[in-house]
Amino acid sequence: DVKVTQSSRYLVKRTGxxxxxxxxxxxxxxxxxxxxxxxxxxxxxxxxxxxVKMKEKGDIPEGYSVSREKKERFSLILxxxxxxxxxxxxxxxxxxxxxxxNEQFFGPGTRLTVL
Amino acid sequence: xxxxxxxxxxxxxxxxxxxxxxxxYSNxxxxxxxxxxxxxxxxxxLLMSVYSSGNEDGRFTAQxxxxxQYISLLIRDSKLSDSATYLCVVNSGGYQKVTFGIGTKLQVxx
Numbered sequence: 435d436v437k438v439t440q441s442s443r444y445l446v447k448r449t450g451x452x453x454x455x456x457x458x459x460x461x462x463x464x465x466x467x468x469x470x471x472x473x474x475x476x477x478x479x480x481x482x483x484x485x486v487k488m489k490e491k492g493d494i495p496e497g498y499s500v501s502r503e504k505k506e507r508f509s510l511i512l513x514x515x516x517x518x519x520x521x522x523x524x525x526x527x528x529x530x531x532x533x534x535x536n537e538q539f540f541g542p543g544t545r546l547t548v549l
Numbered sequence: 550x551x552x553x554x555x556x557x558x559x560x561x562x563x564x565x566x567x568x569x570x571x572x573x574y575s576n577x578x579x580x581x582x583x584x585x586x587x588x589x590x591x592x593x594x595l596l597m598s599v600y601s602s603g604n605e606d607g608r609f610t611a612q613x614x615x616x617x618q619y620i621s622l623l624i625r626d627s628k629l630s631d632s633a634t635y636l637c638v639v640n641s642g643g644y645q646k647v648t649f650g651i652g653t654k655l656q657v658x659x
Contacts (some may be wrong), residue, residue, distance in 0.1 A: 465645050474557070474651060475651065476636070476649050476650060476651035477593070477636070477649040478649075479646065479648075482645065482646065484645060489644075492646070496593075512550060524592060524593075528645060530645070534582045535580075535583075535640040535645060535647060536645070537583075537594075537595045538647075540592035540593050540594070541592060542591070542592055543592055
C-alpha cells in the first residue's frame with residue numbers, strides 16, 4: 435500500500451525559530467512535493483524535487499528551503515518562522531519522469547502554528 | 550485571472566440528487582486535467598482523470614471542454630459519503646507540476 439508519512443501532525447513554534455518538516459515515502463517515487471493549504475487559497479506549491487539533490491521552486495518558495503539527500507526523504511525548512519507561515523503543510527510524491535503527469539500521493543499533513 | 554478557478558460552494562444537496570461542478574482554467578496550453586477529493590481534515594486523493602472524450606466511473610462523470618476551457622464533474626445519485634471537497638487540478642506542461650483549484654465543498658444532506 436502506498437505510504438507517505440510526515441514527521442508531525444501538529445507543531446507549534448515561535449517566531450524566528452528554525453523549523454524542519456520531514457516527509458518520507460516508501461514507493462520509490464522520483465518526484466516529491468511540498469504544498470501549503472490555506473482557506474480560500476487552496477493548495478499552493480512551495481518546492482518540488484524530481485531527483486535526489488535536485489529541487490525546483492514552486493509558486494511560493496519565499497521563506498522556505500528544501501533538502502533531498504535520499505530518494506525517499508524530502509525535508510522542508512523554514513529558516514526563520516513567521517506568523518504568516520502558520521498553515522497546513524502537505525507533502526506528496528509521484529512516480530515517473532518527464533512532463534507526463536502521474537498521480538500524486540499525499541501525506542496526512544502537518545498543521546504548523548507559529549506564535 | 551487565477552490559473553484554475555472553482556466555485557467554493559458549499560453545495561448542499563439532498564441524498565439521491567444529481568450535482569455538477571465546473572472548473573475553469575486560463576492556460577489554453579494545459580495538457581492534463583484531474584479531479585481530486587479531499588475529506589474533512591484528510592489529505593487529497595485522486596478521484597479521476599479527465600480525458601478529452603470524457604470518462605465515467607460509476608456515478609461520477611468527468612468532461613473536458615477545451616473550447617471554453619473548463620472541466621466538469623457530475624455526481625449522480627448522491628450519497629452521504631460523497632460529502633467532501635472536490636479539487637480541480639490542471640497540469641500545464643511544466644515538469645510534473647500542477648495547479649490546484651481552491652476546491653468545491655459538497656454537503657449531501659439526508
